[in-house]
Amino acid sequence: MEPIVVVTTFFAASIRMAIPLALAGLGESISEKSGLLNIGVEAIMLCGAFFSFMVVFSTGSFFLGILAGMLGGLSMSMLHAFLSIRFKANQTIVGLAQNFLALGLTSFLFLMSFGQTTTLPSTRVLGDLPIPLLSSIPFIGQVLFSQNLFVYLTLGCMVLAHICFYKTDFGVALHAVGEHPIAADTAGLQVHTIRYIAALFNGILGGLGGAYLTIVKLGFFQENITAGKGYIALVAVILGKRTPFGILGAALVIGGAEALQIRLQTAGTGIPSQLFAMFPYLMTIAALLLTIGSANDPAALGIPYDRDKR
Amino acid sequence: MKRRDDEWVSLLVVTGATLLVAFGLIALVGSNLMVAASSFLRGIFGSSYAMSEVLVRATPLMLAALGVSIGFKTGFTNLGAEGQLYMGAIAITATALVFPGLPPIVMIPLVILVGFAAGGAWALIPGFLKARFSISEVIMTIMLNYVAINLVGILVRTSLKDPAYPYPMSPILPESANFMQMLPPTRIHAGLVMALLMVIAVHLLVFRSRLGFEMRAVGLNGRACLCSGIQVNRATILSAIAGGGLAGLAGVSEIAGLHHRLIEGISPGFGYVAIIVALLGKNHPVGIVFASIGIAALQIGSMAMQRTAGVPTSIASIVMGALILFLVIRDSRQSIAILEGV
Numbered sequence: 158m159e160p161i162v163v164v165t166t167f168f169a170a171s172i173r174m175a176i177p178l179a180l181a182g183l184g185e186s187i188s189e190k191s192g193l194l195n196i197g198v199e200a201i202m203l204c205g206a207f208f209s210f211m212v213v214f215s216t217g218s219f220f221l222g223i224l225a226g227m228l229g230g231l232s233m234s235m236l237h238a239f240l241s242i243r244f245k246a247n248q249t250i251v252g253l254a255q256n257f258l259a260l261g262l263t264s265f266l267f268l269m270s271f272g273q274t275t276t277l278p279s280t281r282v283l284g285d286l287p288i289p290l291l292s293s294i295p296f297i298g299q300v301l302f303s304q305n306l307f308v309y310l311t312l313g314c315m316v317l318a319h320i321c322f323y324k325t326d327f328g329v330a331l332h333a334v335g336e337h338p339i340a341a342d343t344a345g346l347q348v349h350t351i352r353y354i355a356a357l358f359n360g361i362l363g364g365l366g367g368a369y370l371t372i373v374k375l376g377f378f379q380e381n382i383t384a385g386k387g388y389i390a391l392v393a394v395i396l397g398k399r400t401p402f403g404i405l406g407a408a409l410v411i412g413g414a415e416a417l418q419i420r421l422q423t424a425g426t427g428i429p430s431q432l433f434a435m436f437p438y439l440m441t442i443a444a445l446l447l448t449i450g451s452a453n454d455p456a457a458l459g460i461p462y463d464r465d466k467r
Numbered sequence: 468m469k470r471r472d473d474e475w476v477s478l479l480v481v482t483g484a485t486l487l488v489a490f491g492l493i494a495l496v497g498s499n500l501m502v503a504a505s506s507f508l509r510g511i512f513g514s515s516y517a518m519s520e521v522l523v524r525a526t527p528l529m530l531a532a533l534g535v536s537i538g539f540k541t542g543f544t545n546l547g548a549e550g551q552l553y554m555g556a557i558a559i560t561a562t563a564l565v566f567p568g569l570p571p572i573v574m575i576p577l578v579i580l581v582g583f584a585a586g587g588a589w590a591l592i593p594g595f596l597k598a599r600f601s602i603s604e605v606i607m608t609i610m611l612n613y614v615a616i617n618l619v620g621i622l623v624r625t626s627l628k629d630p631a632y633p634y635p636m637s638p639i640l641p642e643s644a645n646f647m648q649m650l651p652p653t654r655i656h657a658g659l660v661m662a663l664l665m666v667i668a669v670h671l672l673v674f675r676s677r678l679g680f681e682m683r684a685v686g687l688n689g690r691a692c693l694c695s696g697i698q699v700n701r702a703t704i705l706s707a708i709a710g711g712g713l714a715g716l717a718g719v720s721e722i723a724g725l726h727h728r729l730i731e732g733i734s735p736g737f738g739y740v741a742i743i744v745a746l747l748g749k750n751h752p753v754g755i756v757f758a759s760i761g762i763a764a765l766q767i768g769s770m771a772m773q774r775t776a777g778v779p780t781s782i783a784s785i786v787m788g789a790l791i792l793f794l795v796i797r798d799s800r801q802s803i804a805i806l807e808g809v
Contacts, residue, residue: 196605240792244799249544249605253742254791261784268779269496380781388609395603431620438613445607449600 161296167416168300173374175405175412176311177202177366177386182393182404183318184362188234190322190399191355192335194459195237197252198363199387200259204229205367207263210378211270213280213371222372223365230364231357233259238356242349245461256387264380279377283307307369311405314362318401331355335455338462348462366390385438392441398453407444414440481793488789489782496778503776510771511764517771519653525763526724527552527717527734529662531741532759533669534586534713536750540673541706542686543594547608548714549738550615551586555715557619558585559722560627560637560729563644574643578719579661586715587708589615594707598700604707612738620731627729637729646724658720663756665713670752672709682706714738740766743787747794762787 181198188195195201209226213219233255240246271278283305291302301308322328333341334348342348370386371378389411396410397403418433493503511517531548538545559578569577593607620635622628629638646657673679685692685702692699721733744762748754769783 236792240795244796246795246799250746251792251795253546254788254795256788257739257743257784258788258792261781261786261788264781265492265779265785268781385609385613388606391606392610395606429621429624431617431624434620435614435617438610438617442607442610442614445602445610446596449602 165296165299167413167420169304170416170419171409171413172300172304172308173412174415175408176307177369177374178390178393178411179311179366179405179408180307180314180369181363181366181387181390182397182408183314183401184230184234184359184366185390186394186397186399186401186404187318187331187362188355188359189394189458190331190335190455191352192338192455192457192460192462193238193241193352193356193359194248195234195252195356195359196249196391197233197237197255197259197387198390199383199385200252200255201230201233201360201363202367202370202383202387202390203256203259203263203381204233205364206371206382207267207367207378209364209368210280210371211266214278217280219283219372223368226368226372227361227364230362230367231360234356234360234363235353238353241461242352245463248459248461260381263378267378267380277377277379280372282376283373305373307365307373310365315401315405322401327351332455334462335457338457342462342464352462363387363390389437389441392445395448396444398448399455410444411437411441477797481790481797484793485786485790489786492782492785493772493776493778498776498778503772503778506775507768507772510768510774513771516653517767519650519655521760521764521767522659523654523656523725524767525759526656526658526662527721527737528741528744528763529755529759530658530665530717530720531714531738532744532748532755533662533665533752534590534710534717535741535745536710536748536752536755537669537673537682537706537713538590538710539745539750540679540686541682541703542689543597543703543707543710544605545590545593545608545707545710545714546605546742547590547593547611547711547738548717548741549734549736550608550612551589551711551714552718552721552734552738553612553615553619554585554589554711555582555718556722556729556733557615557622557627557718558582558715559644559719560622560640563640564627564638567641567643569641569643571643574641575646575723578644578723579716582715582719583712584715586718587712589715590707590711591704594704594711597707598703616731619729623729623731629728635731639728640722644723645727646720654725656720656724658724661716661720665716666752666756669713673752678702678705714741717741740787743791746791 181202185195185198205226208229209222212225213222237251237255240251241248285303285305287303292298330346330351333346334351338348367383370382393404393407393411396407414437418436421433422430490500493500511521531552535545535548558581562578562581563574589611592611593604596602596607597604623635623637627637629636649655649657673682681697681702684697685699689699717737722729726733740762744755744758748758765786766783769780772778773780
């Protein structure tokens, strides 16, 4: 292959790897901004991946599949929000328990539906959708505008979230309830309602991120298909400092590491593939080290809001 | 007295709700409830061998959960027991293969020490980064799990590979590195004794030593400790090392007691289940003994249920997750009730 082709396919692959991390990371950042720390992103993505696959498998409709993915993600994020807000539960423990719950539930339902099979049941995947004119631009057209619907959707979400965070009243409210819920409450903001809305976005976006894995990237579902992507999305949130474009950038870096390791694994170097499989995780650790001294967590992150307490 | 009654009632409600979830799932698969329940119970209590298998499985869970609980004491959320377990397993394998000639009296203490050290060192990384730079240990420990698992994959294909076989596994370890089989023909081994000794050791450390007091204080209110001269960072780092070390011992115990060689996948998620065990045992050493046996029984029973009644074993994860969520609700209701009562 010519070098330029290699570079183009590598960048295009990096973007495709980054999409689920970027979507789930954006959702989580909205949740964290409001003060809800949900480490159950893995659960959200897993449910999104499973339910979207099941619906596409049985109906053949991508529209319904995407919808089901969102609902699957929502079920997890809203449960987390409900327990965190109504019962003031420890948010980390709830997220952790949900990861167990979702891992068990999706495997259980999957086995129940298909039994122990040697060949994984599969569906067709959402095809690429090159944008006319733009896709014929050299390089950029190949990398950016010959992708599938989810890539454009993600980029759109990032722009919308940026506008929402920094140019709208809702963005201000989101910051306020996450930084100083008492002040926000005094100023007349509905702290709990805003946190529920944030969880709503978290579920939808994380569910989409999970759906991407099954109905766009792979076309099949298997036990624990997310394999830690939910946790990596949490890293993207920290690394991107909870700004939409920061998260996109972080997701691209980690996605790039993923794309690189797959290329190296298939290159047939004789080196155990585990060395390359380790690479994205090492990259993530290195990235976390870069955030030393620049933490900007919302002040009320993970702390339940109680009106009667000071 | 009243509060005591409430506690029992709420525990009954939690148990009932969890059972309801399990029964619902069994009904969903279309299995006969009685057949499923009896195969579950027979899988646990059906024979003395079945019961011994529960203890065999409880051993690594107990060790790893003790480790997780020490971390929780100082507020170090250690989700990395899985990786620390694998580091312990690597350590015992490498040590026993490098010094095959050592007599058991030297070998056993040596592999226990290096296993503890390897797990502790693996946990020191997130512990230090949390204490010194306040980097989230939650994510760091998870990432290190994947690194450790892949490291095992590399080692069993390269430097620790058995040259006699084409499979990714290490040679059989010298017999001097084997834990004693306690009750043959069951697979119960001396790892269980080690785990129970560690329960006592952790109890003494956490509740009877100055360091343990400091750890608990740091977990309750780090800022107040800082102001009263307790070295918060030191307590955090030491709890991370001790916790990682105990999880490392779980790896040692699995290799020395069961597998006798390093292979991939020696832990079917013990390190993660250990977190559930620690939570169920309320981070108390004695509670962890019961919780680890209970969870091991749940897993062993659900395997039997899959064989005879066709209910997927993942029902065990669902039940564990649901149980924790119900308990979380119960605990918060109680604290609310107590606040309102004042």
